[in-house]
Amino acid sequence: MMEPIRVLLVDDHILFRKGIANLLAAQADMEVVGEAGDGEEALREARELMPDLILMDITMPGMSGRQATRVIKEEMPYVKIVMLTVSERDSDLFDAIRSGADGYLLKDLEPAELYRLCRGVFRGEAPLSPLMAAKILREFSSLADARTGTVGPAGKLTPREIEVLELIVEGETNKEIADTLYVAESTVKNHLHNILAKLHLKNRVQAAAYAVREGLIDNSGNR
Amino acid sequence: MEKRRIIVVCKHGLFAQGLSTLLHGREGIEVVGIETDEHRAMESIRKLKPGIVVVERGEECIPIDNLLSHVVRESPGSGIVGLSLGQNEISVYYGQQRQVRRAEDLLDVILRL
Numbered sequence: 001m002m003e004p005i006r007v008l009l010v011d012d013h014i015l016f017r018k019g020i021a022n023l024l025a026a027q028a029d030m031e032v033v034g035e036a037g038d039g040e041e042a043l044r045e046a047r048e049l050m051p052d053l054i055l056m057d058i059t060m061p062g063m064s065g066r067q068a069t070r071v072i073k074e075e076m077p078y079v080k081i082v083m084l085t086v087s088e089r090d091s092d093l094f095d096a097i098r099s100g101a102d103g104y105l106l107k108d109l110e111p112a113e114l115y116r117l118c119r120g121v122f123r124g125e126a127p128l129s130p131l132m133a134a135k136i137l138r139e140f141s142s143l144a145d146a147r148t149g150t151v152g153p154a155g156k157l158t159p160r161e162i163e164v165l166e167l168i169v170e171g172e173t174n175k176e177i178a179d180t181l182y183v184a185e186s187t188v189k190n191h192l193h194n195i196l197a198k199l200h201l202k203n204r205v206q207a208a209a210y211a212v213r214e215g216l217i218d219n220s221g222n223r
Numbered sequence: 224m225e226k227r228r229i230i231v232v233c234k235h236g237l238f239a240q241g242l243s244t245l246l247h248g249r250e251g252i253e254v255v256g257i258e259t260d261e262h263r264a265m266e267s268i269r270k271l272k273p274g275i276v277v278v279e280r281g282e283e284c285i286p287i288d289n290l291l292s293h294v295v296r297e298s299p300g301s302g303i304v305g306l307s308l309g310q311n312e313i314s315v316y317y318g319q320q321r322q323v324r325r326a327e328d329l330l331d332v333i334l335r336l
Contacts, residue, residue, distance in 0.1 A: 013308040013309075014311055015238075015241075015245070015306060015308070015311075016237075018241070018245055019237070019240070019241015019242050020241050022241060022245055023240060023241055023244055086308075107235040107236075107237050107238060108234060108259070109237060110237070110240070111236070111240045111241075
């Protein structure tokens with residue numbers, strides 16, 4: 001049997017945190033190893049517990065979730081951090097991505113969806129609530145309109161890799177991308193590895209953010 | 224002991240389900256409904272007439288004023304527990320309503336609280 005995913009819950013809302021802990025405790029492949037009520041406590045717990053996954057609120061007293069995410073990702077880049085928040089603000093979304101978050105989920109999702117997305121992050125998927133994925137896409141589109149045509153590291157990407165990147169920005173999983181492009185999922189994973197290596201990025205969320213920021217793809221899906 | 228029948232009303236599905244698991248199986252408590260939509264919450268309260276309605280409060284949540292008046296009308300005598308995630312606060316409301324026939328009715332209500 002595989003080792004359970006060791007989860008650290010970080011949220012200053014006690015009832016919400018306890019409720020999530022109860023929900024996750026019922027999942028055979030997940031184990032809540034710790035809880036924290038603010039960013040500083042999260043940092044201490046992360047250093048001590050070395051969790052696989054941190055579900056992190058953004059707005060908390062003292063050190064915010066975004067600040068804690070930045071520090072934890074610098075110290076422990078292998079730890080997956082997924083923001084779990086009520087905030088639909090663009091600034092929180094993009095700040096979280098810039099801080100190294102591996103995903104961004106809103107608290108209005110159903111428990112089954114939370115479990116699925118948490119498991120997916122360990123397959124290289126980026127948990128994103130549909131609304132937030134749409135925001136990334138819109139941001140990306142508006143920046144693409146204003147792009148200057150200068151080519152940075154992205155110039156090394158092949159047309160196929162650009163296609164994959166566009167679908168990542170749209171929030172598709174590796175499996176969905178494979179279905180869209182009529183290729184094997186393993187091929188998509190290889191494309192993703194190449195994209196990350198060429199752009200010097202760590203994960204698909206950063207790749208999506210990079211595409212948005214650099215305006216790599218225009219509205220028709222071409223560079 | 225008769226169980227307290229509870230409906231949980233929260234906009235955020237995760238919070239609703241989490242609260243339900245916190246309450247589930249506790250002695251004297253039975254969660255009879257979980258709703259994340261205002262219309263469905265109103266309907267459940269009307270049909271199930273719970274003893275207590277647990278409501279998430281907040282700017283983006285289902286307006287508690289609407290629920291209060293609905294509970295008083297459709298399930299008189301029910302208690303309402305408001306939960307404010309942002310402040311970690313619990314507020315308690317008593318859902319009662321009576322017709323005013325004389326000025327002393329107000330004093331009577333106050334003294335009974």
